[in-house]
Structures are given as C-alpha cells and as structure tokens.
Amino acid sequence: MKRLSYVLLIIALIAVWSCSETDPITKPAPDTGGLSFARFHAIGNSMTAGVQSGGLVEGFQNVSTAAMVAQAAGASMMEQPIVSENGIPPLLYVSEYSGPTIDQLPTPGTPTNTMFPGIYNNLGIPGANLNDLLTVRPDPAVQDAFFLVLRDSAAFGKTAVDQMVNAQPTTAMVWVGANDILGSATRGTDLLMTPLASFEADYITMMDAIVAASGAVVAGNLPGIPVIPFFTTIPPVVVNPATREPVLDPGGNLIPLIGYNQGVPGALPLNALIPLTATDSLRVGTGIPIPIGGNGRPLPDFMVLDPTEAGNIQQRIMDFNTVIDTVCANRGVPVANIFALLNDVKANGANIHGDVYTTDYLTGGIFSVDGVHPSSLGYWLAAREFVRAMNRGFGAAIPDPLLPVGPLRDPALGQTSSNLIPAYSISLDEWRGLWEVLGIEPHEMPQ
C-alpha cells in the first residue's frame, strides 16, 4: 500500500511537471474581415514615413505608422525608403538634459533600399503637402525627399498618387494634410495654410484615384495644434528660473511676455502660443519686460501665434477634418480619428507599458525631440487607431500592433558632444523650468 502510494505520487509529479511551461504563442493570422494585405501601401507625409526628431532613419522607419499597421495586419511585405544612421536630415538629439540642449547629429545617413525593384509600400514623403502628392515628380538632380521615396517616375509613376494607383493596393492607407497646416503654424502665422477650397478639391481628386485603384482604403485625420508640444511648451508668461514658478507682479498677477498680437506689439494674451523657435530669443531677454531683466523688445511675429492666429489655425484643422470625414464617408473609407486620439492623450495621458505618458515636450514620451513629430510611442498610438478604424469599418479584428519597446537605435548614438552640431539650445530650464526627467507638474497653457 505504501509502495502504491509512492508510485501514484510519482506519476502525479511527472504529470504535473511535464506541463510546467507554457508554449510560446505564435501570432495568429489576423482576422482582417476580408481585407487583403498582400499589397499594403501607405501615402502621406513625414508622419506616414516615420520621421522622428527631425529626420528619417531606419530604427524609426521600422516603427513608422505604416510599418506598425502592416505588422499588426500581417502584411506580406513592407518595403520602405530606408535611411542609415544618422538619418536624413541628421536627427536632432538631446545632448544635455539639464538645459536641455538640443543638438543635431553629424553626417547624414544614406538610403540603403534604393535597389528595391518596385513601388515602396510606404509612400510617406517628409515635407509633402496634399497638392505635392498630386503634382511633384522625383528629380534626380534635386535628391530631395520626393526623389528618396518616389525614385524613378518612368518606372513607378510620376507622382506619389500615381504610384499609389499603379501599385494597385489591396489595402491603402492615406494620412495627408498635416503639412498644409504645420508649415504655416511653425512659422508663427495663419497666412501660409492651404485654403480650404483647394484642400477639398485636391483631397477629392486624390481619394477618388486611390479608392478606384484599391481594394480598400483607410484614412486618418489631423491633430489639433494645442496637443503639439512645439506650440505649448513655452507659456506666454515670465517664469522665475530659480523657483520655476511664474513671476507675479505686486498685484499677484502673471506677467505676460511681450510680442505681436495681430501686428501690434505689447503684452501677449494668456492664450497666445509660443513656438519652441522662440527659445533662443527669450534666452537673450527678448519678449521679457525690462523691469524683470529682459530687454523689453517684443518677440518677432513669427515666434508667436497670437490667439487669433491660433484660433484660425485650429479652425482650419477642424475644417480639413470635416472634409476628410465627408469625402471618406461618401466613399466607404473609415477614418482614424487622430484628432480625438491626441486630444484624449493631452487630457488624460496614455497608459502604455505600465506607465502614463503625456504630450509634454521631452518628458511626456509621446512626441519626439523636434516637438512636432510623434515618438515611437506616439506613432504606435496612431497605428493602433488606424487598425481600430479598419476593424470598425470593415468588420475586421486585427490586433493592436506590437509595442515598440526597443532598442530601436543605439542609445549611445550622439553622446559625444564634440561630434554634435548645435541646433538650438532650449533654455526651458531658465524660462520655464520644465525639465525634470522624472516629471514635474506640467505647466498647462493658461486659458
């Protein structure tokens, strides 16, 4: 009886031990709801291409929005205009965290996938606005971003939209329009935006061509400027560099920076936006009233979005988004609501990898060093939104893309300050006291 018990115990032991490890789970073929990803092509600008920190580089292209959508959907190929380190243009880099100081890596990278004998799956062209995608042809003599992405107009198609059409995508991704806004906004003006009517006409032309050539199409809309740290990091008031608190006048009021409001120099309203380009001027006292140590000169007009300009820009973004919604709805194209996504991240943060990330510049984790382009985490949120839009629109059940935890690039790159090229030193520490790596109470824009 005793022996029997031992035998039974040993059998039980072996039975349990033998199933003591879980097998790896292979990614199942996603339920694409009838969508085919045999030929997945994406068109757009730098945000489709995967620009981070001011440049295009392999480590970041591998986690471009288009590449992450392709990964989630199990696309059979994802050929991109890969660029080696240090990127094209060389990436911006935080070289000193206590300033912080933003430098640029030296020595641009080179394209490494130029021999791919076909149309790239990622036709995101950094810097392109909507009309450019319809009209600009690659020019070997210029060697710009259009040439990098489109290469041979004779072989693949004259323009980006032509190449999309020629690729006959089984599924197409369209995320365009940001440069129709940002080129103007980053210059501190509302005057350089694409007019609504021409945007609408071009969007219809582009979408009709792509829809006709594609099995299915998903589109994305545009984020608002109040979520972009390039515009929201510097408050329009004077901050004491020692206490890192806003300086108050004897009456207990905030002290506005000096700048142009609708062409008139003076104290800026508390809802003016100051782009990061103003940092060097602020550092030498421009925009700061004389009684508290500034030189009293107004910030140049192109370094301020006054409330009227900011309002016009945000209105144009919303108008473009209405165009995108309407044109897409009429053509059975689901839209990834990037506008709402980033508004939500701005308001509530994004819970990723056991932490909460925000739209705060450098510390927030969602935007890259240039303050305009998302980081890998930000692009992952966008890619997830595109996937979810396809799931809604086509009854698919594609899983979320793999989170880009890294390492994506060598963290040691750019650490030697001697090989860096000064870009701009952002004296946030002095004028705002923003930077604390482990996070501080973010200064919200005064309403």
Added chain:
Amino acid sequence: MNRRLATLALALACLIIPAQGFAAGFSVFEAGSRALGTGGAFAARADDPSAIFYNPAGIVDLENWQATAGVSLIFTGTSFAGVDPDPGFGVTEKTIDHVFTPINAYVTWKFAEKWAAGVGLMNPFGLGQTWENEDEFTGRHIVQEVDLVTFNITPVIAYRPATTVALSFGAQLVLGSVELTRAQQEPDPNGSGFLDVGTAKLEGSNDIDVGWTAGILIDATETTRVGISYRSKVDMKASGDATFVQSPSGNPAFDDAVAALWPDDQGVALQVNLPSMLWIGTMFEGVENWKFLADLVFFGWSTFKTLEFKFSDDPSLDVVRFQNYDNTVQIRLGAEYAVNEVWAVRGGYYWDPSPQPQESMSPLLADKDRHGITLGLGYTKGKWWVDAFGLALISPDRSTAGSSLDQYNGTYGSYGYLTGVNVGYSFGGGGEQQ
C-alpha cells in the same frame, strides 16, 4: 502629481501582491498533513492538534498534552507566453523553480474534564517568485522578485458544554514580511526605446495584527459529525523601507538627469487585507474502517479590493491600486481507510477557484482555478503518530485576454507539487491520541 514618481510608486504597489500561492489567491492551506491527505477536508474531523487551524473545537477531545509539528515542501513555478502589443507574440518567460517550506506546529492541553487549550503556528498566506533572467524579463518593469511570508499564531480555548457539542474561541496574531523588487524603465527621449534606469526595492514587515477564530463541532448522529469554523480577516499593516538604486542606462547624460530627480530612500507603509475563512464540513463514519469527509471553505477575498501605499517623505508617491478580488468557495472531498491499527491511507480532491479577476493577473500573481488531487498516509504507534501527504495541483492555463491592468498580456501556466509530513506526540496519561 509627479508622474514618474507616481508611476514608480504604482508599480511598487503592484509589487506587494503576494505571488503565486499554493491555493487560489495567496492562501496557503498546508497547515496539517493529516488534513491534506483527505483533500484538506478536516473541519468536521479535527482530531489532531492541527485542528487549531481547521476547527479549534476539535481540541477539546485531545487527551492530556499533545503536540504536532510539520513541514510542507512546495515545488512550484509559473510560466508565461506573451501576445501583442506588449510584450509580443513569441515571448516566453518563466519563474525560477522554487521550493517553499511552510511550517506548522501545535500544542494542546486538556486541562479540565470539558476544557482544553492550545496554541498553533502556521503560515496561512504568502509565497513568492523570482522571474528568470530578471534583468531581461519582459515584465521587469512590473516585478522581478516578490516574497510575502505571514506567520499566524493562534491561541485557542475549547469547551464541551454538552456531549454532542464542542465549542472553541481564540485569537489570531499575525506577523508578516514582504520584499519586492522591480526595474524602473524610462523611454529614452532620443527614441532608442525604454531604458532601464534602476531598481526599486521594498522591504517591510508589520507589528502584530490581530484577528479571531471560533469553531463548533456537533455530533449530529452516531455516524455523522458537522464542523463549522471561522477565521476572521486580518488587516496586515506593514511598514518598512523603499530603496531606489539607480543603474547605468547606456546614456550617461540621461543618467545624470535621472539622478537629479531619483527618489530618496524612504519609508513606506501598506496594508494587505488577509481574507476571512469559513469552513462548513461534515464527516461520515457509517462504513467500518472508513471516514468520508466533505468541506466547503468560504474565503472572504472581496476584502482584497485595493492595496494602499503610503510613502513617508513624498505623499505624491502614495497610490491606491485596485485588486477587486471576488469571494470564493472551495469544495474539498476526502476519504480515509484504516488498514489496521497502525496504518491509514487517504485520498482526496478539491476544487479551488481563483478569486482574482482576469484584469488583475500580472507577473506578481497570476492566479488560476485549481484542481487538487491528494494522497495521504497515517501511521500511529504508541504515543507517536506520523502523517504524510502528496498533492498535485492541476491548473488550466489562463489568459489575460487583453485585459491586463499592467497592459502585459498573455497566458500564464503553472505547476505545483506539494508534499508534507507531520510528526505528533501524545504526552503523559498513557492514552493514545485520537
């Protein structure tokens, strides 16, 4: 609130969840080898000093002085297979195989005709685990290592007011310690990915926290006994030290910035609500040489709703983490056959459903429903007796199904094999224990 430090604290709070137990949640039911032989069903039997844990009313029938002490060996491990988006398909992880040794020791004294007193020591909640390759483990930002130990000292007094009824009442004195380690990760602002910037370690212990216990045994018929017993919940209030150790991330400039804001070592206080337990058991002795036992054990896990963490220097680190456990009922069945005066053989089965909601599953504790199959042997010779048991746990793998609060999703598996022995001795009087 300081976001980074807050999330650090949040993760520390995760750490306090005691890891992989041998019973569902972080309960440890191995407090007596005789009970475990019959699937843990013992509340109506309660015929050796380990009754102090399972149903203290039983000690009133134990003659003179009696004592038993035992140890269990628990071989256990957890494994994990990840899915997208985090940590990704194809990822597998496992814990270092551990052997845990909960102990038990009891003394009873029948000091008057209808009275007895006793005291017991056992480890009714706890456990721990360490993930393999903890510096590369994909869940290291949640936990690398966790250990929770509780000691429960239970003094009781029992009284038999009528020939068919025995009652008992007593106290629980709970002492515990906890140790937790996790990696702190930050995303590289320059975009290379998440960098490991250090570790956070928490060590704490409590002063004595107190609960109570009570039991009743009723001889319902000549052959049927009913036992009901209760151990109250105990809110274990621990305090100790949080230690933050920075480590090189691979980017010295970033490390300098991290160092400037790295939290100071400081005190931390937390509370773990150990659940109540209610036994309702029966024993049937209507077949010669056989005992049949069946217990229901109700665990009041719903008290384990949150874990609250309070740091001594920086209140902005304080955090409340939701656990939202559900109450559970275990079903425990067993039988014993007396081969002769000396030997008894036992077998049992139990069903032990998990109190943990799917979204709370994490590398700290990924709980599952369990089937337990037990075998036992009893040996009695003169004043000595020995009980031994073996127990195999069978747990179906359990998936987080994308619901993980830590956003660390996949499927957890585990194994558990337990064995234990108790040695007992009946002092004085010449009577054998029974």
